[in-house]
Amino acid sequence: MAPNTPVLRVDLASDRPVYEQIVSGLRAVLVAGEFEPGDQLPTVRQLATDLGVHHNTVAEAYRVLADEGWLDLRRGRGAVVLDRREAKPSPEAKQGFARRLEELVAKAITDGVPRSKIADHMAALAKKLGKA
Amino acid sequence: MAPNTPVLRVDLASDRPVYEQIVSGLRAVLVAGEFEPGDQLPTVRQLATDLGVHHNTVAEAYRVLADEGWLDLRRGRGAVVLDRREAKPSPEAKQGFARRLEELVAKAITDGVPRSKIADHMAALAKKLGKA
DNA sequence: TCTATTGTACATGTACAGTATACAAGTGGC
Protein backbone atom coordinates (compact mmCIF):
# COMPACT_ATOMS: atom_id res chain seq x y z
CA MET A 1 0.00 0.00 0.00
CA ALA A 2 1.08 3.58 -0.44
CA PRO A 3 2.98 5.11 2.47
CA ASN A 4 0.08 7.30 3.54
CA THR A 5 -3.36 5.92 2.85
CA PRO A 6 -5.55 8.70 1.51
CA VAL A 7 -8.67 9.02 3.63
CA LEU A 8 -10.69 10.21 0.67
CA ARG A 9 -10.51 12.01 -2.62
CA VAL A 10 -12.27 15.06 -4.03
CA ASP A 11 -12.94 16.32 -7.54
CA LEU A 12 -11.99 19.96 -7.75
CA ALA A 13 -13.49 20.19 -11.24
CA SER A 14 -16.88 19.00 -10.05
CA ASP A 15 -19.71 21.47 -9.68
CA ARG A 16 -20.30 19.94 -6.28
CA PRO A 17 -18.83 22.02 -3.44
CA VAL A 18 -15.57 20.61 -2.16
CA TYR A 19 -16.50 20.88 1.49
CA GLU A 20 -19.69 18.96 0.76
CA GLN A 21 -17.71 16.24 -0.98
CA ILE A 22 -15.50 15.98 2.09
CA VAL A 23 -18.53 15.74 4.37
CA SER A 24 -20.20 13.03 2.29
CA GLY A 25 -17.03 11.08 1.74
CA LEU A 26 -15.90 11.14 5.35
CA ARG A 27 -19.38 10.32 6.59
CA ALA A 28 -19.43 7.23 4.38
CA VAL A 29 -16.04 6.21 5.76
CA LEU A 30 -17.23 6.71 9.33
CA VAL A 31 -20.44 4.76 8.77
CA ALA A 32 -18.40 1.97 7.24
CA GLY A 33 -16.56 1.73 10.54
CA GLU A 34 -13.10 2.38 9.15
CA PHE A 35 -12.32 4.44 12.26
CA GLU A 36 -12.75 3.44 15.86
CA PRO A 37 -14.08 5.85 18.48
CA GLY A 38 -11.10 7.73 19.84
CA ASP A 39 -9.18 7.60 16.58
CA GLN A 40 -7.55 10.76 15.32
CA LEU A 41 -8.56 12.16 11.98
CA PRO A 42 -6.00 14.13 9.97
CA THR A 43 -5.71 17.73 11.05
CA VAL A 44 -7.52 20.28 8.93
CA ARG A 45 -4.20 21.47 7.53
CA GLN A 46 -2.94 17.95 6.87
CA LEU A 47 -6.06 16.87 4.99
CA ALA A 48 -6.19 20.20 3.20
CA THR A 49 -2.67 19.67 1.91
CA ASP A 50 -3.51 16.12 0.82
CA LEU A 51 -6.58 17.26 -1.08
CA GLY A 52 -5.06 20.44 -2.45
CA VAL A 53 -7.53 22.85 -0.87
CA HIS A 54 -7.50 25.49 1.82
CA HIS A 55 -7.57 24.35 5.44
CA ASN A 56 -10.65 26.45 6.10
CA THR A 57 -12.51 24.37 3.55
CA VAL A 58 -11.67 21.20 5.46
CA ALA A 59 -12.53 22.92 8.73
CA GLU A 60 -15.99 23.72 7.40
CA ALA A 61 -16.53 20.06 6.55
CA TYR A 62 -15.27 18.92 9.97
CA ARG A 63 -17.67 21.36 11.61
CA VAL A 64 -20.64 19.80 9.83
CA LEU A 65 -19.60 16.32 10.94
CA ALA A 66 -19.05 17.61 14.47
CA ASP A 67 -22.56 19.05 14.46
CA GLU A 68 -23.86 15.67 13.42
CA GLY A 69 -22.10 14.08 16.35
CA TRP A 70 -19.39 12.25 14.45
CA LEU A 71 -16.40 14.25 15.66
CA ASP A 72 -15.05 15.98 18.71
CA LEU A 73 -13.32 19.05 17.45
CA ARG A 74 -10.97 21.21 19.57
CA ARG A 75 -8.12 23.45 18.73
CA GLY A 76 -4.70 22.23 19.64
CA ARG A 77 -6.05 18.71 19.85
CA GLY A 78 -7.44 17.91 16.43
CA ALA A 79 -10.47 15.89 15.33
CA VAL A 80 -11.34 12.78 17.32
CA VAL A 81 -13.93 10.22 16.19
CA LEU A 82 -16.84 9.85 18.60
CA ASP A 83 -18.94 6.84 19.47
CA ARG A 84 -22.33 7.99 18.22
CA ARG A 85 -24.58 5.04 18.75
CA GLU A 86 -27.64 7.10 19.58
CA ALA A 87 -30.11 6.69 16.76
CA LYS A 88 -32.39 9.67 16.97
CA PRO A 89 -35.70 9.10 15.19
CA SER A 90 -36.37 11.26 12.17
CA PRO A 91 -39.90 11.67 10.85
CA GLU A 92 -39.32 12.98 7.35
CA ALA A 93 -35.81 11.52 7.04
CA LYS A 94 -37.13 8.20 5.75
CA GLN A 95 -39.30 9.88 3.15
CA GLY A 96 -36.40 12.08 2.12
CA PHE A 97 -34.15 9.07 1.72
CA ALA A 98 -36.69 7.29 -0.45
CA ARG A 99 -37.03 10.26 -2.76
CA ARG A 100 -33.30 10.86 -3.00
CA LEU A 101 -32.77 7.21 -3.76
CA GLU A 102 -35.25 7.35 -6.62
CA GLU A 103 -33.61 10.48 -7.97
CA LEU A 104 -30.15 8.93 -7.77
CA VAL A 105 -31.32 5.87 -9.67
CA ALA A 106 -33.02 8.04 -12.29
CA LYS A 107 -29.76 9.93 -12.77
CA ALA A 108 -27.81 6.72 -13.18
CA ILE A 109 -30.27 5.43 -15.77
CA THR A 110 -30.02 8.72 -17.62
CA ASP A 111 -26.24 8.38 -17.55
CA GLY A 112 -26.55 5.01 -19.20
CA VAL A 113 -25.86 2.69 -16.29
CA PRO A 114 -27.65 -0.59 -16.99
CA ARG A 115 -30.62 -1.21 -14.74
CA SER A 116 -29.25 -4.63 -13.90
CA LYS A 117 -26.04 -3.07 -12.59
CA ILE A 118 -28.00 -0.60 -10.49
CA ALA A 119 -30.17 -3.35 -9.09
CA ASP A 120 -27.13 -5.48 -8.27
CA HIS A 121 -25.41 -2.65 -6.44
CA MET A 122 -28.45 -1.90 -4.34
CA ALA A 123 -29.20 -5.51 -3.59
CA ALA A 124 -25.63 -6.07 -2.46
CA LEU A 125 -25.62 -3.00 -0.24
CA ALA A 126 -29.00 -3.93 1.21
CA LYS A 127 -27.70 -7.36 2.07
CA LYS A 128 -24.64 -5.93 3.76
CA LEU A 129 -26.80 -3.58 5.80
CA GLY A 130 -29.14 -6.34 6.81
CA LYS A 131 -26.52 -8.53 8.42
CA ALA A 132 -24.75 -5.61 10.13
CA MET B 1 -57.29 13.97 -5.13
CA ALA B 2 -56.61 17.66 -5.56
CA PRO B 3 -58.05 19.26 -8.70
CA ASN B 4 -54.65 19.61 -10.34
CA THR B 5 -52.12 16.93 -9.57
CA PRO B 6 -48.79 18.60 -8.81
CA VAL B 7 -46.07 17.20 -10.99
CA LEU B 8 -43.53 17.66 -8.25
CA ARG B 9 -42.66 19.74 -5.22
CA VAL B 10 -39.62 21.78 -4.23
CA ASP B 11 -38.24 23.01 -0.93
CA LEU B 12 -37.43 26.68 -1.22
CA ALA B 13 -35.76 26.63 2.19
CA SER B 14 -33.37 23.87 1.20
CA ASP B 15 -29.74 24.65 0.50
CA ARG B 16 -30.15 22.61 -2.66
CA PRO B 17 -30.69 24.78 -5.74
CA VAL B 18 -34.33 24.89 -6.81
CA TYR B 19 -33.58 24.28 -10.47
CA GLU B 20 -31.57 21.22 -9.49
CA GLN B 21 -34.47 19.93 -7.40
CA ILE B 22 -36.72 20.36 -10.42
CA VAL B 23 -34.28 18.49 -12.64
CA SER B 24 -33.91 15.59 -10.22
CA GLY B 25 -37.60 15.38 -9.43
CA LEU B 26 -38.75 15.53 -13.03
CA ARG B 27 -36.10 13.08 -14.14
CA ALA B 28 -37.34 10.59 -11.56
CA VAL B 29 -40.89 11.07 -12.81
CA LEU B 30 -39.79 10.54 -16.40
CA VAL B 31 -37.78 7.43 -15.59
CA ALA B 32 -40.78 6.08 -13.72
CA GLY B 33 -42.70 6.33 -16.97
CA GLU B 34 -45.42 8.63 -15.69
CA PHE B 35 -45.37 10.44 -19.02
CA GLU B 36 -45.63 8.94 -22.47
CA PRO B 37 -43.50 10.17 -25.37
CA GLY B 38 -45.39 13.02 -26.99
CA ASP B 39 -46.98 14.17 -23.74
CA GLN B 40 -46.95 17.85 -22.93
CA LEU B 41 -45.22 19.01 -19.78
CA PRO B 42 -46.47 22.16 -18.04
CA THR B 43 -45.16 25.35 -19.60
CA VAL B 44 -42.29 27.00 -17.84
CA ARG B 45 -44.62 29.75 -16.61
CA GLN B 46 -47.28 27.30 -15.47
CA LEU B 47 -44.89 25.15 -13.46
CA ALA B 48 -43.15 28.24 -12.13
CA THR B 49 -46.45 29.54 -10.79
CA ASP B 50 -47.25 26.17 -9.23
CA LEU B 51 -43.89 26.00 -7.48
CA GLY B 52 -43.71 29.65 -6.56
CA VAL B 53 -40.51 30.45 -8.43
CA HIS B 54 -39.52 32.48 -11.46
CA HIS B 55 -40.18 31.00 -14.89
CA ASN B 56 -36.53 31.37 -15.79
CA THR B 57 -35.67 28.98 -12.98
CA VAL B 58 -37.95 26.35 -14.47
CA ALA B 59 -36.60 27.09 -17.94
CA GLU B 60 -33.08 26.36 -16.71
CA ALA B 61 -34.24 22.98 -15.40
CA TYR B 62 -36.05 22.16 -18.63
CA ARG B 63 -32.92 23.03 -20.57
CA VAL B 64 -30.87 20.49 -18.59
CA LEU B 65 -33.44 17.78 -19.25
CA ALA B 66 -33.56 18.75 -22.91
CA ASP B 67 -29.78 18.42 -23.09
CA GLU B 68 -30.09 14.96 -21.59
CA GLY B 69 -32.54 14.02 -24.29
CA TRP B 70 -35.67 13.87 -22.19
CA LEU B 71 -37.50 16.86 -23.65
CA ASP B 72 -38.09 18.64 -26.92
CA LEU B 73 -38.18 22.30 -26.08
CA ARG B 74 -39.44 24.99 -28.49
CA ARG B 75 -40.95 28.38 -27.98
CA GLY B 76 -44.57 28.75 -28.76
CA ARG B 77 -44.99 24.99 -28.43
CA GLY B 78 -43.87 24.09 -24.95
CA ALA B 79 -42.03 21.05 -23.58
CA VAL B 80 -42.75 17.67 -25.13
CA VAL B 81 -41.55 14.37 -23.68
CA LEU B 82 -39.25 12.41 -26.01
CA ASP B 83 -38.74 8.69 -26.44
CA ARG B 84 -35.14 8.32 -25.34
CA ARG B 85 -34.43 4.63 -25.49
CA GLU B 86 -30.80 4.98 -26.53
CA ALA B 87 -28.64 3.82 -23.65
CA LYS B 88 -25.23 5.38 -24.14
CA PRO B 89 -22.49 3.58 -22.25
CA SER B 90 -20.77 5.52 -19.48
CA PRO B 91 -17.40 4.41 -18.14
CA GLU B 92 -17.18 6.25 -14.82
CA ALA B 93 -20.93 6.60 -14.38
CA LYS B 94 -21.19 3.21 -12.68
CA GLN B 95 -18.43 4.01 -10.24
CA GLY B 96 -19.97 7.41 -9.53
CA PHE B 97 -23.31 5.81 -8.83
CA ALA B 98 -21.81 3.33 -6.40
CA ARG B 99 -20.07 6.06 -4.44
CA ARG B 100 -23.10 8.31 -4.38
CA LEU B 101 -25.22 5.43 -3.21
CA GLU B 102 -22.88 4.74 -0.31
CA GLU B 103 -22.88 8.41 0.62
CA LEU B 104 -26.66 8.58 0.49
CA VAL B 105 -26.98 5.58 2.77
CA ALA B 106 -24.44 7.05 5.17
CA LYS B 107 -26.45 10.24 5.30
CA ALA B 108 -29.65 8.34 6.01
CA ILE B 109 -28.00 6.41 8.83
CA THR B 110 -26.71 9.66 10.26
CA ASP B 111 -30.24 11.04 10.08
CA GLY B 112 -31.44 8.13 12.14
CA VAL B 113 -33.15 6.04 9.50
CA PRO B 114 -32.99 2.41 10.67
CA ARG B 115 -30.68 0.26 8.60
CA SER B 116 -33.44 -2.25 8.12
CA LYS B 117 -35.65 0.41 6.52
CA ILE B 118 -32.83 1.46 4.24
CA ALA B 119 -32.17 -2.11 3.22
CA ASP B 120 -35.87 -2.73 2.58
CA HIS B 121 -36.17 0.34 0.37
CA MET B 122 -33.17 -0.61 -1.71
CA ALA B 123 -34.16 -4.24 -2.01
CA ALA B 124 -37.63 -3.25 -3.17
CA LEU B 125 -36.30 -0.78 -5.72
CA ALA B 126 -33.74 -3.30 -6.96
CA LYS B 127 -36.47 -5.87 -7.45
CA LYS B 128 -38.62 -3.40 -9.38
CA LEU B 129 -35.69 -2.53 -11.62
CA GLY B 130 -34.87 -6.16 -12.23
CA LYS B 131 -38.23 -7.08 -13.65
CA ALA B 132 -38.59 -3.91 -15.70
C1' DT C 1 7.01 29.59 30.53
C1' DC C 2 7.70 29.33 25.83
C1' DT C 3 6.93 27.60 21.32
C1' DA C 4 4.76 24.90 17.95
C1' DT C 5 0.45 23.03 16.64
C1' DT C 6 -4.44 23.11 15.87
C1' DG C 7 -9.01 24.84 15.16
C1' DT C 8 -11.58 29.48 14.57
C1' DA C 9 -12.98 34.13 13.04
C1' DC C 10 -13.37 37.53 9.70
C1' DA C 11 -12.68 39.93 5.34
C1' DT C 12 -12.18 39.41 0.35
C1' DG C 13 -12.64 37.76 -4.55
C1' DT C 14 -15.36 35.08 -7.49
C1' DA C 15 -18.95 32.34 -9.30
C1' DC C 16 -23.59 30.80 -9.22
C1' DA C 17 -28.72 30.97 -8.19
C1' DG C 18 -32.77 33.42 -8.75
C1' DT C 19 -35.26 37.39 -10.46
C1' DA C 20 -36.96 41.35 -13.49
C1' DT C 21 -37.59 42.69 -17.88
C1' DA C 22 -37.55 42.74 -22.70
C1' DC C 23 -37.31 39.98 -26.85
C1' DA C 24 -37.90 36.30 -30.56
C1' DA C 25 -40.30 32.55 -32.42
C1' DG C 26 -44.00 29.94 -33.02
C1' DT C 27 -49.66 29.22 -32.72
C1' DG C 28 -54.30 30.04 -33.80
C1' DG C 29 -58.37 32.85 -34.82
C1' DC C 30 -60.10 36.13 -38.04
Next chain:
DNA sequence: GCCACTTGTATACTGTACATGTACAATAGA
Protein backbone atom coordinates in the same frame (compact mmCIF):
# COMPACT_ATOMS: atom_id res chain seq x y z
C1' DG D 1 -52.01 37.37 -44.57
C1' DC D 2 -52.58 39.77 -40.29
C1' DC D 3 -52.58 40.19 -35.55
C1' DA D 4 -53.09 39.07 -30.76
C1' DC D 5 -51.40 35.70 -27.75
C1' DT D 6 -48.61 32.12 -25.93
C1' DT D 7 -44.17 30.09 -25.10
C1' DG D 8 -39.25 29.67 -24.60
C1' DT D 9 -34.86 32.70 -24.67
C1' DA D 10 -31.48 36.31 -23.72
C1' DT D 11 -29.51 39.90 -20.88
C1' DA D 12 -28.71 42.63 -16.80
C1' DC D 13 -28.83 42.80 -12.00
C1' DT D 14 -28.85 41.39 -6.99
C1' DG D 15 -28.09 38.37 -3.17
C1' DT D 16 -25.70 34.50 -1.42
C1' DA D 17 -22.54 30.70 -1.01
C1' DC D 18 -17.87 28.73 -1.88
C1' DA D 19 -13.09 28.95 -1.36
C1' DT D 20 -9.28 31.52 0.11
C1' DG D 21 -5.80 34.79 2.77
C1' DT D 22 -4.64 36.21 7.01
C1' DA D 23 -4.66 36.90 11.76
C1' DC D 24 -6.09 35.09 16.18
C1' DA D 25 -7.19 31.94 20.32
C1' DA D 26 -6.67 27.72 22.71
C1' DT D 27 -4.28 23.54 23.74
C1' DA D 28 -0.13 20.38 23.96
C1' DG D 29 4.41 19.43 24.99
C1' DA D 30 9.27 20.46 25.95
